[in-house]
Amino acid sequence: MKKVAIVGAGWMTKPLVDYLMERCGYFVIVANRTPSKAEDVIAGRSGGKAVRWSTDEPRILDEVVREADLAISMVPKPVHIHVARACLRHGKHMLTTAYEIPELVALDEEARQKGVLILNELGEDAAEPAGPSQAGARGVGHLWLRVQATHGNGLRRQRGG
Numbered sequence: 001m002k003k004v005a006i007v008g009a010g011w012m013t014k015p016l017v018d019y020l021m022e023r024c025g026y027f028v029i030v031a032n033r034t035p036s037k038a039e040d041v042i043a044g045r046s047g048g049k050a051v052r053w054s055t056d057e058p059r060i061l062d063e064v065v066r067e068a069d070l071a072i073s074m075v076p077k078p079v080h081i082h083v084a085r086a087c088l089r090h091g092k093h094m095l096t097t098a099y100e101i102p103e104l105v106a107l108d109e110e111a112r113q114k115g116v117l118i119l120n121e122l123g124e125d126a127a128e129p130a131g132p133s134q135a136g137a138r139g140v141g142h143l144w145l146r147v148q149a150t151h152g153n154g155l156r157r158q159r160g161g
Helices: 013-023 035-042 058-067 077-090 108-114 132-150
Strands: 003-007 027-032 048-052 070-073 093-096
Touching: 003 013, 003 058, 013 027, 013 035, 027 035, 027 058, 035 048, 048 058, 058 077, 070 077, 077 093, 077 108
Parallel strands: 003 027, 003 070, 027 048, 070 093
Antiparallel strands: none
16 A cells, blocks of 8 residues: 655645545655644544654654655745655655755755655646546556656746646
């Protein structure tokens, strides 16, 4: 079974977790600084678990990322770098909905050398007929196929739709 770590439990996380667990059959780990929010997202389902994590606890983030096949960072922009560094330490691919972040771009060469894909700007499209939540979740499913096909060749820069 594929395992996905999602860091952050904001309002866009629950629809993503629902999709990954119910439609894709993935095991989902939600790490968040407020454990009750992560627990609410998992909602007692056996296909996931909630973990308490904050930026001053790198060991916990390392454990979460190490256990997963893929990490999705759903935290504020300045926190993505913590997730990216953990992914690089453990050779795991990472997705984020944030626009290009200079700190992540600076990791490009290391990501390429380690065969790790760090993908920014994977998010919702308000024009998508199914609505923003499901559009972003479907994007993850399509991306998983691309990650498997390319075996992760570092940070990709692509403009346009």
